[in-house]
Amino acid sequence: MDIKLGQGIGEVKFGMTRAEVVSILGEPSEKEVLPPFDGELGGSEAWHYDTIELSASFDEEEGFKLCSLAASSTDSLFEGIDLIGLSQEEVLQQIEILGLGDVEIETIANEEGEEQIVASIPEVSLNLWFEDGHLSEIQWGPFWDEEEEEYIWPE
Structure with a gap:
């Protein structure tokens, strides 16, 4: 399945x-209801599709429209390339070649105290998550209109 920045993945x-996502992907393996996050007005629902290693998030504030995806399968191609499992250096080289924008790198500790590195490219609504120096997940969403402060939904 091809990851399309600002658009989605495959037909999604x-x-x-x-309901539209279910019609394409079927019922998820797991559904999580998440409370509002830091100043957000509504919560969200995260759906996990274990067999294809894909997660989908629907935000209440946006009428439960699909607002982000996260892929961790080597079957999810980014610009035709399988980035999952590559080293941070290799991934960042590919990102530079693609000219996607400035990369912001941050180290985040989870609840168990384990650290992950996230490389974010806000211009294209992309987060690249690294564990043990290798890409473990690609997370992306629709493009964002800074002036209007709203999502730019794909056609």
């Missing part, structure tokens, strides 16, 4: 309803 597009 940002802005779809939960």
